[in-house]
Amino acid sequence: MEIAGYPLRRLRARAIEGIDAPLFLLALALAAIGLATLYSASYGNASRVASQLASLAMALAAMWAVAQVPPQTLVRFALPAYVLALALLLAVALAGEVVNGARRWLSLGVLRFQPSEMMKIAMPLMLAWYFHRREGAIRLRDFALAGLLLAVPVLLVARQPDLGTALLVAAAGFYVIFLAGIGWKVLAGLAAVTLASLLPLWGLMHDYQRKRILTLLDPSTDPLGSGYHIIQSTIAVGSGGITGKGWLNGSQTHLEFIPERHTDFIFAVYSEEFGLIGNVVLLALYSLLVARGLSIAAAAPTPFTRLFAGAVTMIFFTYAFVNMGMVAGILPVVGVPLPFVSYGGTSLLTLFTGIGILMSIHRHRKLVQT
């Protein structure tokens, strides 16, 4: 068979070229879990599922396209992307729009844009590029500079105030710095300083941030307000038991006790309906995904690809851990989606782009460093 003069076999080969089967199948399995849970969370209304399917198609296309781009091309975006993201963050600090009491948004006519989202990718990209350039000659002052490159945007985001995103950006940058080989003594020193600065930080926090932390410690203090989410999601998880209540049978979900059940709290729906067994499956899928990502990082040829692959993988882990920890009531409520599962086109697109980058790095592992 031929299509437009090309043998079908060649076309098929071209289409799956660069697609890493384990990564692809793991991400797809997670997305499938997401769709099934979304269907239940929408009470059998298929329109949201259809829209998520459309987003998934787009995200897969983006993944495929990114997988074709060699990392050498990607590295060129590092500095411009970082500078642009930083400039936009400064613009937000000076002229951003205030929503919910936080200055996070930049208005571009009809579009509202959150530069802190961009920083989530630009930060590891920048730091990986920096350490790549310093390969073989990395010294303490390089870590100091990297720390500065990390601290400025993180503080800008934290001041918005958006503590959740600030922590995620900080984590993304920290993974690169850690993997780049920061000295153990320096690390221990930093940890000590961080712990020591927690107390004054409490004083600098906004009231609502403090309240969130206090509510985490004792959700019952605010049952109608911010404690409501945690109380209800913990009940959903706990009442799921070992086997779960069955798909479409979660009473917490279907009696509308779970807020934001399509997005940040979708894990509560899943956990209620599929129980501990379902949770173990989900944890296993994430573990395998992370393992595959780390093995790609281990085999990557250049410092840039190593560091970036490692950081991207760990971002997946961080999101999954923070989200599930939040729903299970051991981490504070921050707006983090469950990767590949939560409803939302933007997050799917970003995540599959990340998968595409990993695939590209894997595919080009044999290329000689230029």
Add this chain to the structure above:
Amino acid sequence: MRFAELKNYAGELRDFQLRLGIVGLLVLAAFGLLLARFVWLQVLQHDAYRAKAEENRIAVVPVAPSRGLVLDRTGEVLARNYLAYTLEIFPAQVRNLESTIAQLAEFVDIQPRDRARFRKLLQETRNAESLPIRTRLTDEEVARIAANRWRFTGVDIKARLFRQYPYGEIASHVIGYIGRITTRDLERLEEQELDANYRGSDYIGKAGIEASYQQELHGITGLERVEIDAAGRGIRALSRVPAQAGNNIGLTLDIRLQEVAERAFGERRGALVAIEPSTGGVLAFVSKPGYDPNLFVDGIDPQSWEALNNSPDHPLNNRAIAGVYPPGSTFKPYMALAALELGKRTARTTINDPGYFVFGDRRFRDSKPGGHGTVDMYKSIVMSSDVYYYMLANDLGIDAIAGFMKRFGFGTRTGIDLEGEAAGVLPSPEWKQARFSRPEQQKWYAGETISVGIGQGYNAYTPAQLAQALATLANNGDMFRPRLVSHVDNARTGERRYVEPQLVRQVQLRPEHLAVVKHAMAGVNTEGTAARAFAGAQYSSGGKTGTAQVVGMKQNEKYDETKVAEHLRDHSLYIVFAPLEGPKIALVVLVENGGFGARAAAPVARTVLDYFLLGKLPATPRKPAPVAEVRTDAASD
């Protein structure tokens, strides 16, 4: 060197792989922690949580408190609640909204404007559980829907408290209105950490007292523990923490006086503010045209909204606090007071008014051709000589004028308890410097001081500011913050909390200077520009007419009212306090494009004072004088 680098490469790679291993262990540890938590919740504590989920069949439902009432100073209800049935759609549970609405239309009357309003609400409200497609169902409609309930999912009948404004347009700019909580409102509530108390609420104050006293009126949300069936419908209430109704707001406003004032305006545009000088309590507060606040209650339909929003008369603008106008000649009593206080004039100093004042190469006209001849301070106010004040302004200088007027609150927000107050403009060289960007515009010209002296030029104040300044003058310098609310009643305990009069400042004025100005203002109403409007008044009063130019006139060009388009005609102003001794009311009337101050604004003031001081109601609504009658009064203004 190269060898060392190569060694570094190898070392870095080994170190990297070690660190990857550590990171991998971190992942395992974190997921292990999660797994432990899951085992704790789902195995060890499962029974407890299963019980809680069962108990969750007992839903905690927020109970919205009933909104506080708004009453006038006599206890007359201006905003109240009534119970009615609405037909509501739960958008999340409905697959096809259009077909559901079409089906519903077979049982109840659903107009295109109901559909349009529903779509608007759907856009404006985030995560609303249910939205009304029809409000105020008749008993028959309720019965018909109830009998056919089984045909529909995601549709229900709800009993809701509705807001009603029995006086309609009257005092609409004071009372304001409520509307459904939009995404924007919700964000603001979340910001203020108030969202928990609004969990059961659908409405929020959007304008007027309803907005500025929202927190008082709202009340405290209660809780009801309701047993619910598998579909989430309530079966029976088990226990409840009752909601605490919102507090009732008692206004200083007198609704009868308000009605008299609004009727006196007729169809004309403008504003009126009446203040009790000794307390700052607002007795009447008019901005015309108004609007019917009842339109907003269930979400205004797009058609009515367009009509209100696009009307050239701007009925939604609160002219009394957000409209700024030049005060015209009503500025003169304050100018005279400034002259006395600053020692630039005595009451007996006279000038010659030939009908114009020459400054540099400019001629400033008096509105009376030929002028008023020899003019002292009394005559300057009574007959409203412009030349007297051109000269005075020139002698005082802009800094002295601005400094004196600032103490009367000109150009400063009064702090009245309504949202959206404008600051106005008290002209000064500093103001001009900050206002303009080009250097040639930033410079203050001495000629500009001259127009400021007769209340024109850059002068721009809200009617509320004019009323506050007048009340301060009438009150011998004690300035109170104007306020609309006299007391707040706790609906549950009946406890009454009075809003204390708030003294802003005491303007230091010599009693003999005040006496001169008040005497002249009394003369305005007995033998001056407002004598005709106040003919036969059975009380003493002190007033001043004013005319605020809308369009600038070229030198020597004569203003002819009949030749100017209606919306470019002068604004008519009148300020008055009464009685002279121990004044009970300070009143500012502004009739937009009403022309000459004595003609349009002063009769409105007379009607209001007659009612307020004597209880006399106007027999028939006063009609504005015909336009053809051009400036026949001997006195100019």
